[in-house]
Amino acid sequence: MDMKISEAAKRCGLSEHTIRFYDSSGMLPEIARGSDGHRRFTPRHVEWLTLLFWLRETGMPLKQMRRFASLAKAGDAGVAQRREILADHAEALKAKRAVLDKCERVLAIKIASYGSADDDAGA
Amino acid sequence: MDMKISEAAKRCGLSEHTIRFYDSSGMLPEIARGSDGHRRFTPRHVEWLTLLFWLRETGMPLKQMRRFASLAKAGDAGVAQRREILADHAEALKAKRAVLDKCERVLAIKIASYGSADDDAGA
DNA sequence: CATTGACTTCGAGCTGCTCCAATCCGGTAC
DNA sequence: GTACCGGATTGGAGCAGCTCGAAGTCAATG
Numbered sequence: 001m002d003m004k005i006s007e008a009a010k011r012c013g014l015s016e017h018t019i020r021f022y023d024s025s026g027m028l029p030e031i032a033r034g035s036d037g038h039r040r041f042t043p044r045h046v047e048w049l050t051l052l053f054w055l056r057e058t059g060m061p062l063k064q065m066r067r068f069a070s071l072a073k074a075g076d077a078g079v080a081q082r083r084e085i086l087a088d089h090a091e092a093l094k095a096k097r098a099v100l101d102k103c104e105r106v107l108a109i110k111i112a113s114y115g116s117a118d119d120d121a122g123a
Numbered sequence: 124m125d126m127k128i129s130e131a132a133k134r135c136g137l138s139e140h141t142i143r144f145y146d147s148s149g150m151l152p153e154i155a156r157g158s159d160g161h162r163r164f165t166p167r168h169v170e171w172l173t174l175l176f177w178l179r180e181t182g183m184p185l186k187q188m189r190r191f192a193s194l195a196k197a198g199d200a201g202v203a204q205r206r207e208i209l210a211d212h213a214e215a216l217k218a219k220r221a222v223l224d225k226c227e228r229v230l231a232i233k234i235a236s237y238g239s240a241d242d243d244a245g246a
Numbered sequence: 247c248a249t250t251g252a253c254t255t256c257g258a259g260c261t262g263c264t265c266c267a268a269t270c271c272g273g274t275a276c
Numbered sequence: 277g278t279a280c281c282g283g284a285t286t287g288g289a290g291c292a293g294c295t296c297g298a299a300g301t302c303a304a305t306g
Binding site for chain 2: 263270
C-alpha cells in the first residue's frame with residue numbers, strides 16, 4: 001500500500017527533491033516514517049501531491065499552496081475556503097488562457113511579417 | 124518621437140526596472156542616450172519590447188530571448204532562425220494550453236467533491 | 247566486511263525579476 | 277548662486293521556487 005518517495009514522485013509528477021522541499025515547507029500532511037527514517041507515502045499523499053503538481057504547473061504561488069494546505073489540516077472547517085481558493089485559481093486559469101491567445105496572435109503576425117518583409121529592428 | 128524609459132515602460136507593459144535589466148542583459152538593440160545620459164526610446168524599441176513582453180509573459184526563458192535578440196542584430200541573415208524560434212514558441216503555447224485545460228478539469232472535479240463530500244486528506 | 251543503491255539532510259546555485267541606496271542631472275523658486 | 281525636487285542612472289542585495297550536489301545513514305547482497 002505505502003510507497004517510497006521514488007514511487008510517489010513517479011506517480012504525482014513532482015521530483016523527489018521537490019516533494020522533500022514541499023514537505024519541509026509544510027505543504028504536505030503528516031508523512032509517516034519507516035524504521036529506516038524513510039518517508040512512507042499513501043495513495044492519499046499521492047492524490048494530494050498530484051493536485052499540488054497541477055496547481056504549481058499552472059502558476060499558483062507556494063504561499064497560497066501553504067494556505068491551502070493549512071486549511072486542509074483544519075478539516076471540514078476549511079472546506080469552504082478551500083473551494084474558494086480553487087475557484088479563484090480556476091478564474092486565474094482563464095486569464096492565463098487569454099494571455100496565451102493574445103500571444104499567439106502576436107506571434108502569428110510577427111511570423112507572417114518575416115515571410116513577406118525583413119523588419120529587423122521591429123522584429 | 125523618442126521617449127523616456129517611463130513612457131516606454133507604460134507602452135510595452137514591462138517595468139522600468141525590467142527594461143534596464145533586459146538592456147544590460149543584451150536583449151535590446153542599441154539605445155541612444157541623451158546628453159543627460161538617459162535612454163531615448165524610439166517606437167521601434169517599444170515594438171521590440173512589446174514582443175519581448177509577450178514572450179516573457181508566456182514563459183520563454185531569457186536565454187532564448189537573448190538568442191533571439193542576437194539574431195535580430197544579425198539582420199536578414201537571422202530571419203529564418205528567428206521565425207523558427209517564434210514558431211517553436213507558438214507550439215509551446217499549445218502545450219501550455221493543454222496543461223491549463225487539464226488543470227481546469229482537475230479543479231472542477233475537486234471543487235465538485237467539496238460540494239458533495241468532505242474528503243480532507245485527499246483534497 | 248565492502249559495496250551498492252535508495253534514502254536522508256543541508257546548503258549552494260540558478261533564473262528572473264524586484265527593490266533599495268547612492269548618485270547625478272535638469273529645471274524651477276528664492 | 278544655491279537649494280531643492282523629480283526622474284533618471286548604476287550597482288548590488290533580496291526573493292521565489294526550484295534544482296543540484298555533497299556527505300551521511302541504513303538494508304541488503306556478494
